[in-house]
Amino acid sequence: MKPLTSIAELVQQAEAQGCGLHEAALQVELQVNGQSREAVLAQMQQRLDVMRDSVVRGLAVRQGRSLSGMTGGDAARLGAWLEGHTPTTGAIVSRAMLYAIAVNEVNAAMGCIVAAPTAGASGALPGVLFSLQEGLGLSEETVLHGLITAGAVGVIIGWRAMLSGAEGGCQAEVGAGAAMAAAAAVEMQGGTPRQAAHALAITFKNMLGLVCDPVAGLVEVPCILRNASGAAQALVAADLALAGIESLIPPDEVIDAMGQVGRLLDVRFKETAQGGIAASPTGRRLAAQLRSEWNSS
């Protein structure tokens, strides 16, 4: 059996069987992977557990800094603010942003995370999964299904386009993570496979062209906060899709468009730290400062 290469085919398989995208994706995985259903589900659950641990650890840190010292403490800042304020983004979106930042701060401080699809984009998906679980009281099984759906969407993105900032800019990292999370969010809330597919298409359309421009080449600025906005974008798109709003351009064509934009993006916007905010005067000054610290150590 060939791996997943088309959202349309995955939706069709799910609709034909009257199941969710997660079940259709799992059937393909069993063929590709050669393992039993129980083994695949157990391994997926392990990864979900590591994801949850990374959120918990990120929230527990008060004064932590990254290796470079450029970032750290924003999850604590947002968490403390949420204690005494009503965010305009609402409880679920604000928690999703909080959890996303927590995971990416753990990543920047050499903590353990699950790449989803990459380390730099490891926050958006857990942000969405766990804020929905908490906010809507969803079962662990539902969250696991969300994770599988997200993984399936990621396989298709990787197949049709790309999944790295170096190849396609941040749209292919945080954009992909957010698109995966959007499809998961729809399924976890009882939406149809078709709605889940349109949620990912809407997410990508709203993040198309996002460049990868890390200050000093490190996975910190703007990566950490972009995961927060990716998580929020995923929930925005999920709401639109659940309301029955569809992307006029089919999801597979949107993914292909993302791939095209990624290939055409100038190399300065693909993780080389030569463009965007990395090339801003302050970005360049911070990079020079870090280089001289490293050279003298």
Added chain:
Amino acid sequence: MSNARPTSLFDIIGPVMVGPSSSHTAGAVRLGQIARAILGGQPEAVLVELHGSFALTGQGHGTDRAVVAGLLGLTTYDARIRDSLSLAEQAGMEVRFAATDLGPGAPPNSLRLTMHKGDSECRMVGSSVGGGLVLISTVDDYEVDFSGAFHTLLIVSQDRPGTINAVTNWLAAHQINVAFFSVSREERGGNSIMVIETDDPIPPAVTEGLASFPWVHWVRHIQRITEI
């Protein structure tokens, strides 16, 4: 993720790893692990030469600590990676770092390791190519090309007729299916290296059997990349 097309859900939801970068951190751990397997144990001393982006942003990504963690046998998801330099000191492993230029053909995230253990010295050049995936390009003076994505055997032997046949027959007799096979040599009639990547795990007895062929100098078994 790399240019390689993902096929499994676990290619996307994973790897489980210590951050911050799959290529600069997880890939660097993996390069250290493979080097340790090639040496056949923990080095007593190692020179780590970093090239390209590894040299430029390695410290901010913890590439230095990640390589040493791999040499100590830690996994990509071990929380002790950030403390590996002091762990190495405790373990009596002498570590030196240097920036280097491996030439225009070398991928941006490359390194050369020169390792010592007892009387033996071993050199390895490898690159991290994205998503935690790696490629090894040189072992000692031999050109090689393997990723650690399969069970891998390295066999250094005399370059003489019949050796390849003997090795593949031995593997076939133990029901081990070869996925990729390559040979490279120093000079005709000198020594050669076989790189064998297999679908099936390689039991220790099979490796020991290969090592007992009279024309074999050494055999190393590199475990397939595994993570939870």
